[in-house]
Amino acid sequence: MSSPRHATTALALAALLGGAAVAGAPQASARTTAAAAPDGTASAKAAPSCWAIKQAHPGSADGVYWLQTPKLVAPQQFYCDMTTDGGGWVLIGRGREGWTFHYPGQRTAGNVRNTPTGTAAFAPAALPGDTVNALLNGTRVDDLADGVRLRRAANAAGTSWQEMRWKFKNRDDWSWTFDANPSHPLSSVVVNGTAYAGGNTRDWNNNNGSRRVFTYEWQSHGWQKGFSYGAGQTGGSTGSTSYLWQKGTEGSPIPFTQVFIRPKITSASYPAVPDAGASASTVTPLVSNQTTPLPWGVTGVMGTGTGEEFLEVQALSVLNDTIYVGGRFRYVQQGASGTKKEQPYLAAFDVKTGEWRPSFLPKLDGQVWDIQPLGDKIIIAGEFTNVDGEPNTTGMAALDPATGKVVPGWRTTFTRASGLAVKVKALDVQGGWLYVGGAFNHVSGGNPLSSKIWSVMAARVRVSDGRPDDTWTPRFDLPVVDVDASEKGDRVYFGGYFENVNDKPANSFAVISTAAPAALVPGLGTWTPSTPTANRDYRQSVLEYGDGVWMGGSQHDFQLYTRDDLTKVSGHITKKGGDIQASVVKDGIVYGSCHCPEFVFNGASSWENPVGWSNAHQIVWIGAWDAETGEYLPNFAPSIDSRLGDGPWAMTTDDNGCLWFGGDMNRGSWNSATGSYQWMGGFGRLCSTDSKAPSTPSGLRLAGTTGGNQLAWSAASDDSGSVKYEVLRGDRVIATTTGTSYTDATAPGAVKYWVRAVDDAGNRSASTAALPVEGTTTTANLLAKNATWKWRYDGTNPGASWTAPSFDDSAWSAGPGEFGYGDGDEATLLPAGTTPRHTTAYFRTTLKVADPAAYRNLLIDLVRDDGAVVYVNGTEIGRANLPEGTITPDTTALVGYSTNAEERTPVRFTVPADVLVAGNNTIAVEMHQYDRWSADLSFALTVDATLR
Incomplete structure (x- = not known):
């Protein structure tokens, strides 16, 4: 090899190979150079912050720089303001009217950095919350010494600007929900160098003029959000070059605004990469925010009335290749304006294609509240008095999953005192028993039919024939709404409107032993309602997962408790609207649905005015939480909508990775091909995103040294078909490339390299083993x-x-x-x-x-x-x-x-x-x-x- 990096020292070579020394051979020499502070001009020179660059290189001008922190993982480019107030600010968002304030961000990071200002920057763009938190690298938002900086245009020409600093109070990580109500509290606000008292990010109103800023949508603004001035500010218009926007003559213009933060991180320590390589890592396995189109739905409502009793869908369940939909609907309908067939209360659809199954034709006289698959049959529960005119099918029936006919020999029927309507609302299976909750007093069943058993609002019947257990007869004083039988086999959870169970206090939530005679499980603490208002703390959803128990309902709360003693782990309050109505677990994530299209206050335990919350995030009818820790996952914000604002009342999952939801849902995600939103008939589905790591690249090697260390490797593969590669040197990523080679022109000497693949979703493969490169070593x-x-x-x-x-x-x-x-x-x-x-x-x-x-x-x-x-x-x-x-x-x-x-x-x-x-x-x-x-x-x- 002729490269100077591989020059041979003749004396050393002769000695080591056992030969004679060569007289006059040159001696090897080592050269060391102190590493310069990174200046952000290349990915391999990424700095931990704009501030660090400015401190080490005071002459750095405004522009785009490479930044990297341990939480950011790979270097990315950002726009840095290196001039204002000593410089070192990183731009995280900019725009005029039309901010969404959504955690996943708005438009692209490229829009933010490459078009930081000017009329081309009027359409808002904002970095994802994950990226902002990565730039903070563990710094709390309320610990930012300079707060959050708003640079607002002060006139229509964009020649005058206002500088505002928001200093947050009690705020841990990042959230874009400046418009939340109640809003993020501010400890102080500085405007053009003058300090004022704090307030909040929703509406800081020092004077209702040039110092006011309100972020919420306003009807007079055409429901546009931004960083609006007060009514005393003038000069706004809808003009394409106006830095102040207003819809008409309403005043309070929305100025073009830039949002900056200045984390003063000057050094960073990266976790060591083993020589054997780093392990693979995958993203949180959330379902998509985009709905998958369905060709059929259910429409119309049987009877007249309002509220939760009069919604299209109340029950969803999957058996094999079919999803069963129950509720109060009247029709099955193909598309927004297609074929409509009358089939009230219960219908079946292909779980993959969404096509209606016309061969499944049960006839009911009342709505369905729950559906439970049982292998070769489905069990339905509801308010019907019979199915297909068959006797002893009041409130519950076993149906053939292909035809909907009542299964011979399987019977359970309910009655209720004083002529009140039977309402069987919840089912769950454990072992050989089907647990039932609702509004009833007596139950009989089996073949032959048993005598009536007094079991008030809850019971269990045999899976084999529907016969009730006369030794397990709990007594609730008011109706049960939800039932969850523990997979551990020892207990059953009940939620509802009740106040007593077996003549003992049990406020809306009860844990009952599976052993006869259905006693309350001892040694458990009491749960904490979100409101002291009587009869407004009912439970509508209960769910055990692992060692935790989730419960939700009114008023607007979703709480996690420990299974062993019912100690509270976390609490969340949704607002505006918000009673939790259903919950389901998928891939270690709890999804909770509600009539809540606005905000969730995490860490809060009280309603109507949440206090003690750690953060506020957006929630859109369905939220996602880590099932074990209770942490809210703000990246999940599905694009769906509800006809009446009641939201989803039923959820289930299938074996294809999809989450199904149903209620009065009428709109899915935007379809760019048609230029319209997807139609939704009562129910929809959100399917899995990619959470599988690519394969590991192979054959990492040094292909040459011309111009630097020339690395090459063999390609990885991924189900998505598209990967890029991260090149690691000295325990951190120095470059990202779409090819299978990279030349490192900045290696300081002897180094080690690793390479791993990253797919579009952010899943990272395991890395290659270390490739040591000796640099100038002889x-x-x-x-x-x-x-x-x-x-x-x-x-x-x-x-x-x-x-x-x-x-x-x-x-x-x-x-x-x-x-x-x-x-x-x-x-x-x-x-x-x-x-x-x-x-x-x-x-x-x-x-x-x-x-x-x-x-x-x-x-x-x-x-x-x-x-x-x-x-x-x-x-x-x-x-x-x-x-x-x-x-x-x-x-x-x-x-x-x-x-x-x-x-x-x-x-x-x-x-x-x-x-x-x-x-x-x-x-x-x-x-x-x-x-x-x-x-x-x-x-x-x-x-x-x-x-x-």
């Missing part, structure tokens, strides 16, 4: 390109031991490198023969080393056309362009190289020198063609070693 050449090798290319299998030092290769041919045919540059010409040619050629040579401990690493450069495996003393140390697993004489290369550059560029394997032994070492290589009609074959190999 190397010794141990094996030259023209060394003599024994070779064999005759189509025979040399046997399993051919790579071992003890193998007898005395009958093999011998010659100097390079080897091959078809290119004209071979020192030893192999017999090409006629096609089809032999797939594999075998090569062996001996390398004599006096003292292996004198070397640190071997640098093995391999010319291969097409694929090869390299062995040292019988152990594989690397392969190129060949599949994983066992290699046989018939194994072909993965790809065929067609260009001279591909065939002649060496592949480098860097391996520890401890693979060598003192004395003779055997190097063995097997070369594999891509196909047996190939016109050429090439093999050459050199071995250098870095000196200790």
